[in-house]
Amino acid sequence: xxxxxxxxxxxxxxxxxxxxxxxxxxxxxxxxxxxxxxxxxxxxxxxxxxxxxxxxxxxxxxxxxxxxxxxxxxxxxxxxxxxxxxxxxxxxxxxxxxxxxxxxxxxxxxxxxxxx
Amino acid sequence: xxxxxxxxxxxxxxxxxxxxxxxxxxxxxxxxxxxxxxxxxxxxxxxxxxxxxxxxxxxxxxxxxxxxxxxxxxxxxxxxxxxxxxxxxxxxxxxxxxxxxxxxxxxxxxxxxxxxx
Numbered sequence: 062x063x064x065x066x067x068x069x070x071x072x073x074x075x076x077x078x079x080x081x082x083x084x085x086x087x088x089x090x091x092x093x094x095x096x097x098x099x100x101x102x103x104x105x106x107x108x109x110x111x112x113x114x115x116x117x118x119x120x121x122x123x124x125x126x127x128x129x130x131x132x133x134x135x136x137x138x139x140x141x142x143x144x145x146x147x148x149x150x151x152x153x154x155x156x157x158x159x160x161x162x163x164x165x166x167x168x169x170x171x172x173x174x175x176x177x
Numbered sequence: 178x179x180x181x182x183x184x185x186x187x188x189x190x191x192x193x194x195x196x197x198x199x200x201x202x203x204x205x206x207x208x209x210x211x212x213x214x215x216x217x218x219x220x221x222x223x224x225x226x227x228x229x230x231x232x233x234x235x236x237x238x239x240x241x242x243x244x245x246x247x248x249x250x251x252x253x254x255x256x257x258x259x260x261x262x263x264x265x266x267x268x269x270x271x272x273x274x275x276x277x278x279x280x281x282x283x284x285x286x287x288x289x290x291x292x293x294x
Contacts, residue, residue: 065219098285105180106220106268106285152220163210163272163283164233167220 063088065155067168074143075176082138082171084153090114093157095129095136096165100150112136143175179203181286183269189292195257198289202251202271209252210272210283211244215265223267226252227274259293266290 064087074080086095097109110120112129120127124141140147150172154165182201190196202209211223223242224234228249237244241260246252256263270283 096282104186104266104287106270106283106288108282108284111282154220163208163225163270164222165212165220165283166222167212169217169219 063155063157063166065153065166065168067151067153067171069171070169071172071174073174073176076145077142078175079139079141080143080173080175082140082151082153082173084136084138084168086134086136086153086155088134088155088157090157093155096154096156097127097136097138098152098154100152100170102149106152109138140173143173145175145177148173148175181269181271181284183267183286183289185289186287187290187292189294190259191294192261193258195255196259196291198254198256198267198269198291200252200254200269200271200286202269203284205273206271206284207249207274208272209246210270211252211254212268212270212285213265214268214288215262220268223254256291259291261293264291264293 066085093114095112098106100106117129126139128137150170152170153168156165184199188196207228209226212220214220222236224237224244225232226246229246243255266288268285268288270285272283273281
């Protein structure tokens, strides 16, 4: 069965701390896509990253980095030197069909609170 | 470029009433999706339009939900009659069709928060 698990419901850190959001997925397919979305207080879901199952290279974008490990079926997201503006709900998602990456299976979301 | 727009942002209705949610996708996006998040749980897929055609409606919970996308532009999602368990946030998303796959990322709207009392 396809499933995405974000075991951390809420995380609270102090500004400038590093924080890692965990994401574990289950899929029977060999071809799939993984995503992270951010939902700030304004409500919209903001696309952060998409990674396909054949590319296990880690990715860094500014203070954000992602660690994809197929061996452990994990796609973790790290924010370095967190800032108050990073406070949001973060969703990890999986798309199985290679030709339809719009049908996403989401995790429950992790609420990140960054305190000044 | 304007983003995905959803209306209304909030709706409070009584059980048994009808509500219609609207989504305006990004101009030129052929793919339009509806998702729903109920009571702080995970966001779940409802259905997918390609232009005006329903490509996949496997996530629609029951026949009280009717989605349309006449003319392949904006879409509406009607709930009739609404039940208490329909309360949640309804998200719309759109993406570009590149001619061979649906591989471009989804752009989501702000969602409509529906409360059924």
